Amino acid sequence: MxxxxxxxxxxxxxxxxxxxxxxxxxxxxxxxxxxxxxxxxxxxxxxxxxxxxxxxxxxxxxxxxxxxxxxxxxxxxxxxxxxxxxxxxxxxxxxxxxxxxxxxxxxxxxxxxxxxxxxxxxxxxxxxxxxxxxxxxxxxxxxxxxxxxxxxxxxxxxxxxxxxxxxxxxxxxxxxxxxxxxxxxxxxxxxxxxxxxxxxxxxxxxxxxxxxxxxxxxxxxxxxxxxxxxxxxxxxxxxxxxxxxxxxxxxxxxxxxxxxxxxxxxxxxxxxxxxxxxxxxxxxxxxxxxxxxxxxxxxxxxxxxxxxxxxxxxxxxxxxxxxxxxxxxxxxxxxxxxxxxxxxxxxxxxGNATILPTTTPVVTTSITIPTTQSTTITITMPTTTTPQTTMTIPATTTPLTSTSTTPTTASPPPVTTPEDTTAITNISNPFVGILRMKLSSSSPLSEDYIRSTVMQQIRDELVRRGLPLNVIVRLLSSVQQ
Structure with missing residues (x-):
């Protein structure tokens, strides 16, 4: 009992x-x-x-x-x-x-x-x-x-x-x-x-x-x-x-x-x-x-x-x-x-509610997104506490690298194909995390442009890389450097 x-x-x-x-x-x-x-x-x-x-x-x-x-x-x-x-x-x-x-x-x-x-x-x-x-x-x-x-x-x-x-x-x-x-x-x-x-x-x-x-x-x-x-x-x-x-x-x-x-x-x-x-x-x-x-x-x-x-x-x-x-x-x-x-x-x-840090390793992903302005975005995001699985996708001209300190025993071996492939972490739904981004551009980026254009492009890229279609990406704050 x-x-x-x-x-x-x-x-x-x-x-x-x-x-x-x-x-x-x-x-x-x-x-x-x-x-x-x-x-x-x-x-x-x-x-x-x-x-x-x-x-x-x-x-x-x-x-x-x-x-x-x-x-x-x-x-x-x-x-x-x-x-x-x-x-x-x-x-x-x-x-x-x-x-x-x-x-x-x-x-x-x-x-x-x-x-x-x-x-x-x-x-x-x-x-x-x-x-x-x-x-x-x-x-x-x-x-x-x-x-x-x-x-x-x-x-x-x-x-x-x-x-x-x-x-x-x-x-x-x-x-x-x-x-x-x-x-x-x-x-x-x-x-x-x-x-x-x-x-x-x-x-x-x-x-x-x-x-x-x-x-x-x-x-x-x-x-x-x-x-x-x-x-x-x-x-x-x-x-x-x-x-x-x-x-x-x-x-x-x-x-x-x-x-x-x-x-x-x-x-x-x-x-x-x-x-x-x-x-x-x-x-x-x-x-x-x-x-x-x-x-x-x-x-x-x-x-x-x-x-x-x-x-x-x-x-x-x-x-x-x-x-x-x-x-x-x-x-x-x-x-x-x-x-x-x-x-x-x-x-x-x-709004500005406290977002708790996770106790799991951090995945750092560098993505270059083609826009009307040449912009490079580096995203740092905590993973979820659920076990991770690794999948492979065909490589593209968009560079994507992923590193994680998660023990390899927690993930099954990746599936390989004759094509060149790039491994990424498939984060199960729902995924919650902070995306810390560094944006570099050849010309100034307005906050309106970031909210309306860059956020959507980041979302589209993350979906293409394996996140669910209903993933939401929002800008919490930004600092000019």
Missing amino acids: SLSLLLLLLPICSAQATSFYGTVMTYYPKNTYADGSVTVVLRYKLSFSTCQENASWTCSSGDCGNESSLVLNIVDQESSGEWCQREGTMTRQVPSNAPFQLVLDGNSWIDNVQNISGWSAETLVELRNRSDIGRANTSPQTTILPDLRVPSNCQRDFNLLAFDPDGDEVRCRFGNVTISSCTLSFIPVANSFEGAYVQQLVMEDFPRQNITLTQTDGSQTIITPNEAISKIPVQFALRVDPAVPSCTAGLYLPKFLPPTPANRAQLYTSVNQTLEINISAEADFYTISELLFSGPHNIVQTTSGTGQYTLRWTPSEQEDGESHPICFVVQAVSNSTKYQSELRCVIVSV
């Missing part, structure tokens, strides 16, 4: 029950003023069986300052009225950067096998200046659907999104028990275990080296890699449904198809620029009924046919420099029985 199942079946409290479906909260520090006060924006999801029920966060320790604005909007609701998730945006101005803690509590969890009634969700906000990044800490970024489903006879891993803008290590735990990689594993059980199980997790960020936190009054605290900087709650229901005739995705259980983004893919967009996420799924023997998602409240969902969905989100200036999580499942139905696909989550970085 897996660790997650043992935790699922712990008997706690007495039954009472009706409406709460969980919560999650994240935060971003914003402005620091001359008097030492700090503004922080906290975003949270609040899920109940209806869109009218509510609960309030209260200050449990420290000086939580003044709540200057609070907006609560619907994110998504299940079509049969099972649950409704809303997003709250709370702005607080605190008198100093000292840590404080907020709590959300109540006593009306939905009916569940564990007979849990009460809940308590805590968020520890750490705003002291970090020695490693020179600014306040940002919490891990995540979200979750209120009600995840799995058939009782199917094994499934729920890979919770755990993204930290500061590059910290993120860990999840039930009580004092840490969950590796924030992944919940479900193993098949007897039908007597069917029903809803309450999941009450804590997500924390840990520095990768010793850091010093400095408070406004000058006091300092050293945090080690074994000490959490901040903590956020991740609470939801996991529902064990009746057995399905086959656990193979695409038959009874919905299966994602291209161009659906991979789980934990990192996407990019700019302020006032609409991002489109296209999602496709199929199930041969059940009817796909809907796409369920959790993310920013102003995401717009459209459908172009059975199993074909598009999520569109246009970030505002308030989201500039931030990263926002979006999670989704596709749900199928037969009579009154509902079955869900695997959970997938992506992280969307807006």
Whole structure:
């Protein structure tokens, strides 16, 4: 029996029950003023069986300052009225950067096998200046659907999104028990275990080296890699449904198809620029009924046919420099029985949001692209953490060299042909990385020319060299030398 199942079946409290479906909260520090006060924006999801029920966060320790604005909007609701998730945006101005803690509590969890009634969700906000990044800490970024489903006879891993803008290590735990990689594993059980199980997790960020936190009054605290900087709650229901005739995705259980983004893919967009996420799924023997998602409240969902969905989100200036999580499942139905696909989550970085460095080797590629101006471009890009495969393509008059410190044992031997060939790294989709470019030209290059012409030519060349057709190349910044 897996660790997650043992935790699922712990008997706690007495039954009472009706409406709460969980919560999650994240935060971003914003402005620091001359008097030492700090503004922080906290975003949270609040899920109940209806869109009218509510609960309030209260200050449990420290000086939580003044709540200057609070907006609560619907994110998504299940079509049969099972649950409704809303997003709250709370702005607080605190008198100093000292840590404080907020709590959300109540006593009306939905009916569940564990007979849990009460809940308590805590968020520890750490705003002291970090020695490693020179600014306040940002919490891990995540979200979750209120009600995840799995058939009782199917094994499934729920890979919770755990993204930290500061590059910290993120860990999840039930009580004092840490969950590796924030992944919940479900193993098949007897039908007597069917029903809803309450999941009450804590997500924390840990520095990768010793850091010093400095408070406004000058006091300092050293945090080690074994000490959490901040903590956020991740609470939801996991529902064990009746057995399905086959656990193979695409038959009874919905299966994602291209161009659906991979789980934990990192996407990019700019302020006032609409991002489109296209999602496709199929199930041969059940009817796909809907796409369920959790993310920013102003995401717009459209459908172009059975199993074909598009999520569109246009970030505002308030989201500039931030990263926002979006999670989704596709749900199928037969009579009154509902079955869900695997959970997938992506992280969307807006504008000048922090892009995390990878821990894998760097590939340096030199490409000469013929343009109306003689321009040489050198691109340096981190590879993905997925195993690499090597392919060969016919050589062209365009020089292309690729070097990597990745051990050769990680790649199969290249395929050779009678033609002259040039080996490149085939980076699996989705690929996320920073392209650091050096451009040399016989005449000055305007930024408009770079954005409109050079970026497109780079994209076309990368696609020709093996990257997917939907690869996006954007100019983040440029410096004249």
